[in-house]
Amino acid sequence: MSGMRTYGMRTLVCRGVFFCAALLPTLAVAAWSTWRATSDASQYYADQIAYQLGGHVAIDDVEYLAPGSYRLIGMRLCDAENDGPLLETTAVTIDFAPTLDHRDATFTSVTLESATLHHERIGELWLMLHPRMLRQRDFPPRPIELTCPELELVGRDGTQRLHNVRFYMQQLEQGPQLRVEFHLANGQLGSAVYPITIEISRVASSTSPVTRVVLHTHGQPFPCHLLTGDLAWISRLGDLVQFEGTANMYHEHEGWSGSLNGTFSGLDLDRLAHPNQQPSISGPATCQVRSANWSRGVLNYLNANVSAGPGIVATDTIHHAVDRWNCRLLPDADVPGSQVRYEELRAEVHLLRDEKLRIYGVCEEHPETVLRTLHGPLLRQPAAPLSDIRMSLPAAARAILAELP
Known part of the structure; x- marks a missing residue:
């Protein structure tokens, strides 16, 4: 009986020695190899993705x-x-x-x-x-x-x-x-x-490669900042601007061409009019573009409605609209101080193929009025179309037309 116990003990000891002397090092090496392989794999895939994407x-x-x-x-x-x-x-x-x-x-x-x-x-x-x-x-x-x-x-x-x-x-x-x-x-x-x-596609050609961009929002307001990487001019419209509609654009060596129809909301008129300067006009703004097309960076046709307010407008901006846009300041209009609170800005903007810009005031209950305050009309629409459009536009707007889209 004691011999059987001795044999069993000897067997147990032998197995323990074998486990410690053989299996443990093997398991340790396997664990180390697995850890090393995983570490190398992480670095390998990181290097491959970095090579592909930058x-x-x-x-x-x-x-x-x-x-x-x-x-x-x-x-x-x-x-x-x-x-x-x-x-x-x-x-x-x-x-x-x-x-x-x-x-x-x-x-x-x-x-x-x-x-x-x-x-x-x-x-x-x-x-x-x-x-x-x-x-x-x-x-x-x-x-x-x-x-x-x-x-x-x-x-x-x-x-x-x-x-x-x-x-x-x-x-x-x-x-x-x-x-x-x-x-x-x-x-x-x-x-x-x-x-x-x-949808973005590129037709590779040795003479004139063309990149085409087509956007369909399907009734949802698209956050325009998602496109600021390749269309830097969008950032000049404001940080919160959104677009709802359809745009079809293509880029050649000579510049961007395309067409769009839809609505821009959340426009920053102040940034568009006078970037990096003193505030000139505030208030939520929307631009409904019924139709617009441009070719190689030149705007050919535009039919749009611009609305904003209520907000604050600088008196310098009002006088700029009179001097450069030929808007008419009402004779009895009172514009004291450096700024005026306005209730509504609303205008129809038409750029026809004769390169003349027409602005029509369409404030509610005030025909031919572009800008009104609580006391009534402040600015009337221009008496005649503007022929020298680019010289009449603010610097930021001219820069947008130069890059345009």
């Missing part, structure tokens, strides 16, 4: 889900020059899957989880991605479909959320084509039937 990329961890499918944990995309944050996401799932049309071909499916985009750096992000997306015939090597259930835009003025974001890009024979669509998350707008869509 900027600096950091990844916390990598999970392999299946052959051709993996998950990047804690990915951050930063500016390569100053390391400023551009895009952050909790996780990115990347999967190579067959397309519906060609089972033997593949497209890259990318899903972002809890993504955050820094509002003030959207322009930098687009300027970084633009040459890679639209000026390289080998990018992407296969079609890419990127989805994000919720994208959070973080900025100084607060947070805005976009729902059901979808990005699709592919290389066609004539050049790259990409499409972005999303819903706004402002109340019931998030459940709109049709998403806001932006």
Whole structure:
């Protein structure tokens, strides 16, 4: 009986020695190898993404889900020059899957989880991605479909959320084509039937490449700051300006051409009239563009309605409207001091193909009135069309026409 105990004890001791001497080092080496492989994988994918997109990329961890499918944990995309944050996401799932049309071909499916985009750096992000997306015939090597259930835009003025974001890009024979669509998350707008869509395509040519941009808002107010990267003139319209309608633009070597119809809301008239100077006019402003078209940076036709107020207008701005826009100040109008409170600014603006600008005052209950106060009309419409439009426009507006769109 004691012999059996001795044998059992000896067996237990031998197994313990074997475990300590053989298995533990093996497990330690395996654990170290796994940690090293994961670390190397994180750096490998970070380097690959940085090479494709530009900027600096950091990844916390990598999970392999299946052959051709993996998950990047804690990915951050930063500016390569100053390391400023551009895009952050909790996780990115990347999967190579067959397309519906060609089972033997593949497209890259990318899903972002809890993504955050820094509002003030959207322009930098687009300027970084633009040459890679639209000026390289080998990018992407296969079609890419990127989805994000919720994208959070973080900025100084607060947070805005976009729902059901979808990005699709592919290389066609004539050049790259990409499409972005999303819903706004402002109340019931998030459940709109049709998403806001932006389609960008480039026809590569050795003589005159053309980039085309088509925007359809489908009844939702599109936040224009999302386009400030490639269309810097939009920032002159105000930080909160939104557009609802359709725009069709294309860019050639000579400049931008295109057409649009829709409504701009949240316009900053003060910034448009006198940027970086003393305040000249305040109050919420809206511009309804019934039709507009331009060619190579020159505005050819415009039919629009501008309305604003109530707010404050500087007396210098009133006199500017009289001197440069030929508006008529009522003889008995009282404009004491440096500013006047106005109740309504409303005008029809027509630019016809004869290059003459016509302004019609359409304030309610006051025919031919462009600007009125509580006491009645203050400015009447010009008596005749303006022929020298560009000299009559404020500096900021002339700069916009020079860049135009």
